[in-house]
Amino acid sequence: MKFFLVISLLISSCLCNSINIGDVYVTWKNMGEETYFKVTAYLKEFNNHDCWISIGINRSPLMNGANSVVCRMNNNETWARHYLNNGRSPSLLDENEPSLGLSDTCVSVIKDNITCQFIRKNQVDDKMKSYFKINETNEYYLIYAAGEGDFGMHSRQGQTRMPVKFHLNPLISPPDTTKSYDNNESHESNFKKIMGAHREKKDCAEIFKFLNSHYVKYDRQQTSFYKQTDILSRKLDVDCT
Numbered sequence: 001m002k003f004f005l006v007i008s009l010l011i012s013s014c015l016c017n018s019i020n021i022g023d024v025y026v027t028w029k030n031m032g033e034e035t036y037f038k039v040t041a042y043l044k045e046f047n048n049h050d051c052w053i054s055i056g057i058n059r060s061p062l063m064n065g066a067n068s069v070v071c072r073m074n075n076n077e078t079w080a081r082h083y084l085n086n087g088r089s090p091s092l093l094d095e096n097e098p099s100l101g102l103s104d105t106c107v108s109v110i111k112d113n114i115t116c117q118f119i120r121k122n123q124v125d126d127k128m129k130s131y132f133k134i135n136e137t138n139e140y141y142l143i144y145a146a147g148e149g150d151f152g153m154h155s156r157q158g159q160t161r162m163p164v165k166f167h168l169n170p171l172i173s174p175p176d177t178t179k180s181y182d183n184n185e186s187h188e189s190n191f192k193k194i195m196g197a198h199r200e201k202k203d204c205a206e207i208f209k210f211l212n213s214h215y216v217k218y219d220r221q222q223t224s225f226y227k228q229t230d231i232l233s234r235k236l237d238v239d240c241t
């Protein structure tokens with residue numbers, strides 16, 4: 001649980017794009033090949049052991065036609081699947097691969113909030129017209145829904161008033177496998193710059209130091225960053241609150 005607090009503190013203070021849709025908070029970061037999303041909703045009326053949240057992108061401010069990622073929390077089981085909202089009956093974008101284009105998914109409930117984080121490929125097979133491509137110019141409305149029990153019976157739904165953009169915002173300066181990061185842009189300063197973290201506490205300084213010395217091993221794969229942060233923050237047992 002501490003990890004989620006740490007991560008959400010870091011992410012909520014970052015320079016990435018974010019928006020509130022009612023009391024649902026969405027943040028995203030286009031990393032070029034894929035986009036990181038995080039969506040948090042206040043559960044108030046829901047049973048927080050049995051609920052779901054979805055966030056979709058669409059060319060119109062409607063649920064119908066959206067590419068929606070649905071995240072489900074059912075007791076100790078969680079999953080995330082990628083749907084196409086087709087009229088009243090959403091269907092999986094790919095029957096054979098329910099989480100098509102998704103990786104690093106993480107569904108959590110902290111106090112009264114459900115949070116879903118995932119990384120979505122900006123593009124899959126060109127032949128798949130129903131998979132909306134994210135790039136710097138394409139704009140989409142963000143559409144969320146949430147509910148109790150099985151996905152489908154949503155009691156809450158909303159969308160952005162305007163379409164949003166997905167500015168290219170790489171997590172780390174683009175990985176260059178021909179060079180090591182032995183220039184003056186250390187991982188720590190990169191990390192702080194990108195995440196907008198200016199924390200003074202000793203414990204937080206420790207995690208930056210640790211990441212700085214260890215992240216070098218993983219920086220060839222930008223998306224593993226969050227996973228590694230998880231492992232490292234657990235290892236360090238840091239608390240930045």
Ligand SMILES: *[C@@H]1O[C@H](CO)[C@@H](O)[C@H](O)[C@H]1NC(C)=O
Nearest residue numbers: 023024025040041042111113
């Ligand atoms: C719950 O989420 C809302 C945003 O939807 C946020 O303002 C609030 O701080 C969160 N509460 C906790 C305990 O994380």
Ligand SMILES: *[C@@H]1O[C@H](CO)[C@@H](O)[C@H](O)[C@H]1NC(C)=O
Nearest residue numbers: 049050073074075076077078
């Ligand atoms: C959830 O996991 C905890 C710890 O692993 C276990 O004690 C509990 O029985 C599980 N609950 C359900 C509903 O599976």
Ligand SMILES: *[C@@H]1O[C@H](CO)[C@@H](O)[C@H](O)[C@H]1NC(C)=O
Nearest residue numbers: 132133134135136137138139
């Ligand atoms: C983004 O994708 C659209 C097609 O979906 C294309 O027309 C446009 O040129 C692309 N923009 C960039 C910056 O590649």
Ligand SMILES: *[C@@H]1O[C@H](CO)[C@@H](O)[C@H](O)[C@H]1NC(C)=O
Nearest residue numbers: 179180181182183184185186
């Ligand atoms: C890093 O900074 C030091 C001193 O500020 C300088 O001597 C060195 O050339 C710099 N290294 C690079 C790769 O820019």
